[in-house]
Amino acid sequence: MNTDTGKVTLLSAGPGELDLLTLKAVKALAAADVVLLDDLANPDIVTLAPQARVIRVGKRGGCRSTPQAFIERLMRRYALKGLHVVRVKGGDALLFGRAGEELAVLRDAGLAVEIVNGISSGFAAAAALGVSLTHRRHCHGVSFVTAHTEDHGEPDWAALAATRTTLAIYMGMRRIDGIAAALLAHLPADTPAAVVQWAGGIDERRLLTRLDRLAADALGAGFGSPAVILVGDAVGESAEAPCWERERRGEQGGKMLPALSVVRAA
Amino acid sequence: MNTDTGKVTLLSAGPGELDLLTLKAVKALAAADVVLLDDLANPDIVTLAPQARVIRVGKRGGCRSTPQAFIERLMRRYALKGLHVVRVKGGDALLFGRAGEELAVLRDAGLAVEIVNGISSGFAAAAALGVSLTHRRHCHGVSFVTAHTEDHGEPDWAALAATRTTLAIYMGMRRIDGIAAALLAHLPADTPAAVVQWAGGIDERRLLTRLDRLAADALGAGFGSPAVILVGDAVGESAEAPCWERERRGEQGGKMLPALSVVRAA
Known part of the structure; x- marks a missing residue:
């Protein structure tokens, strides 16, 4: 466990194949303590974060799913404990997918946030x-x-x-x-x-x-x-x-x- | 030199830092015989294609630059010789940058084309x-x-x-x-x-x-x-x-x- 100040990476998992991840995304996953996994991302992505605790926070349109507020609380809680939280989103995190709300929550908590782009x-x-x-x-x-x-x-x-x-x-x-x-x-x-x-x-x-x-x-x-x-x-x-x-x-x-x-x- | 049928990869170099290349792009560069390099791409990208012949084909708006038709002829010529040609474009190859014309030329020549997306x-x-x-x-x-x-x-x-x-x-x-x-x-x-x-x-x-x-x-x-x-x-x-x-x-x-x-x- 990391005892420094934690941080959150909003990580773009791209459209599916792991080959379409960026090198920067692969490095962030390797350094993750906690991975919050969107259900539009390829689930095999967790193989790139073998030491991380993985939490599935799927939120498919129209289905019963993890509420957005709960996801935001999870990110904040783990990062405030000093952990490196990687929030994995399908496609590019900055195109649809509520990154705007998550960025606001994390900033209000005073947390460092890194954004890793991907292929939409x-x-x-x-x-x-x-x-x-x-x-x-x-x-x-x-x-x-x-x-x-x-x-x-x-x-x-x-x-x-x-x-x-x-x-x-x-x-x-x-x-x-x-x-x-x-x-x-x-x-x-x-x-x-x-x-x-x-x-x-x-x-x-x-x-x-x-x-x-x-x-x-x-x-x-x-x-x-x-x-x-x-x-x-x-x-x-x-x-x-x-x-x-x-x-x-x-x-x-x-x-x-x-x-x-x-x-x-x- | 590869003696099989050649092919062309339209490769998206992303916005600059090599960290923002995809794994797929890195693999294509490692397999390249010839790299045609756009001048909006990071020139350090050639370190990922150490065995390739590198040709700079910059085409900055308003400057003296390599004509599009010449770039298309180069791609076709090398690929028809059986080489794997990687055409490196800044950002994503499919957003601006004349990929449409290049795809048409390569298809008319009967060449296999692979597209590798990137970060625009x-x-x-x-x-x-x-x-x-x-x-x-x-x-x-x-x-x-x-x-x-x-x-x-x-x-x-x-x-x-x-x-x-x-x-x-x-x-x-x-x-x-x-x-x-x-x-x-x-x-x-x-x-x-x-x-x-x-x-x-x-x-x-x-x-x-x-x-x-x-x-x-x-x-x-x-x-x-x-x-x-x-x-x-x-x-x-x-x-x-x-x-x-x-x-x-x-x-x-x-x-x-x-x-x-x-x-x-x-």
Whole structure:
């Protein structure tokens, strides 16, 4: 046990495979006394903290789960005992996931906090599809939004569509029909759209389609959470884009894939 | 030299410190025959590819630099010789930086392409400030946009402001006065704003201010490229926020920092 002043590391576990952890994350895990493990993080991550006490604090949307206030108390209590607490969060800790509240609690307690960045699943989803999130032929940026209304309220889909940025929508699978309908009011029906479930993990699955078929195709193919929904012309640059999408952008001789393309990770 | 079929890895070097590379990136570098090095990547990264031939292909905005078509030819030529080419890009390869064009060229040549994600500087900037990009009290997402007009045209600042997402603006330092003015037409003058130069690197510097003072404060304090500009209420959650910002959000007894807060990395 460490008898110095404790500290808390907010550690980004990335999208799944341990290979996608940073060197800095691996070092922090090796030095941890206590690991608080989010249930969207790969559970094998605890092998990198063999000496640490591991506490699972899963908080999946809609399920019975560890209340946020309890997680915050745990972090504070162990760190005030002088321990190095590593709070493991899926993706990047600073994109969704309530890091803001946790940082405020820890600062109010006078505790040192270290933040270790990681790969957010929207980036892993783009890698899975083999596309840039911001192909300059199509857009000047990308917007990451959550459709988890309890946490953040309903995004302004009209405003988001008007930006012409690629949209990376997190926590949207339960409302994919409503999201697609809202976007269809502002974007062309044939706007390329994709779903990547478990992006960057060994169970990764991906689907490429168009906005007006997005909900039916994703639900029909059995896609569920956790998944990232990508919408925008940049997504249509994927080599896996269905033939009608490749024709739309003027390519000849592409692979004739079916309109609904579902691919499992190798 | 590898006599099998070659391949190309688009490798994300992250924002600067080698500690922020992923394990997957380190493995790819160790296996590289040829490394094509972007000049926004930390040059020390070549120590991780000791056996590779290193070619510097910097392409800084506005400077004399290696043309994109030449870089694409180099990648293709070496890979077609059977070599493992690692194309190192700063940040995440799939956010800005022309990965889309490179992927298309490599696929047309029938080459295998691997993408290794990394930490984009907007995430490192948020870590530097100690804020969530998407504090749920303030927003439902974050938009990453480039202000590099030659590459992507002018973003629709009105539409971006209307999304109420946090804005992470890349390549904007040369036009920071115009960007701030455009946003001021749609956002309150006291909207928190920050600049983080060399985010995630040893030369990191950060500035916290408000939108109507953003350009004057950043230029007055000598901030330049490469830097990320962050705009939005989530940014004001930083413990380093100036006293007037802490008063604005109703906190008492905060540190009385000057309105212009410039902090160098330790």
